[in-house]
Amino acid sequence: MSIITNINKAFDHRIRLGIMSILMVNEFADFKMLKELLSITDGNLASHAKALEKVEYIKVEKQFIGRKPNTRYSATQLGKLAFKKHIEALEQLIKKSES
């Protein structure tokens, strides 16, 4: 078995990894918050969020706050588990390359 088996393709991008990191420690994050924390454009965030939504790692809820549409994201159980595995795999890789 190769050591990179557990490296998750879905997280193979800085922004997707970032979205997931934020959602691991926050119950919810809305579009604006993610955008500001990651300092990226609307389109960029939307496309990466979509990719994570597709594999069901995050859940997207659209609602209205007053008249303003608000999109909020949360991590699913599946996503949290996948993220943990991915981090463990990263640790393993770094350990291997150090020894």
Next chain:
Amino acid sequence: MCTIFFLFYFVFQSTLNMTSSDYLNDIKEIKNLMNKSSRFISLSGLSGIMAGIYALIGAWFARQEIGKVYGLKRGTAYVSSNEITIKLLAIAAIVIILAVVTGIILTQRKARKNGEQIFDKTAIKLLINFLIPLATGGILALIILQKGFIGLIAPITLIFYGLACVNASKFTLGHVKFLGFANIILGLVATQYVGYGLYFWAIGFGVFHIIYGGLMYVLVERTTK
């Protein structure tokens, strides 16, 4: 043949090394984002020092007031008259207001430097979690005042302030909890020395704040500059 093999080996090695340092960067980025999105990290160490200084000045004034009534030589005092209680409460209120205002101004300055907003989601979470134990303790202290157990006010306020710090530590710089533990222990000790409340207050709110704020300023703020 051999050269080709070595070339291949070299290329393989370097890509492997490159990716592992990339992964290390990934982990750093993850940690950074987790902290930034869930903790309010712009608390100013300087404001801790200032709060401590105000507390010590307040304690000095309080000592003078008590001295006027009971004489300075007694060293300890079981404060009981209404008039002096009001004076002492006024001093305490001034100290708290000054400390909070200074804290907000200095924190705002630091937040602006960090490119954070002072009242973002993390700050509000921090504030709520800090205020739950603190408000409980404050109300309890007033009830104790009402019932006449004045000697227990200093220990109670110290203990609940400590609990507030421990609770808040999950939403800001984690080491605030050590300030909390110190105040909880001090408060528990203070219950055994009724009458010396003012001195315990001066240590907890004055000296501990100055030490903690100073350490934070030296260790955290200077290194991040």
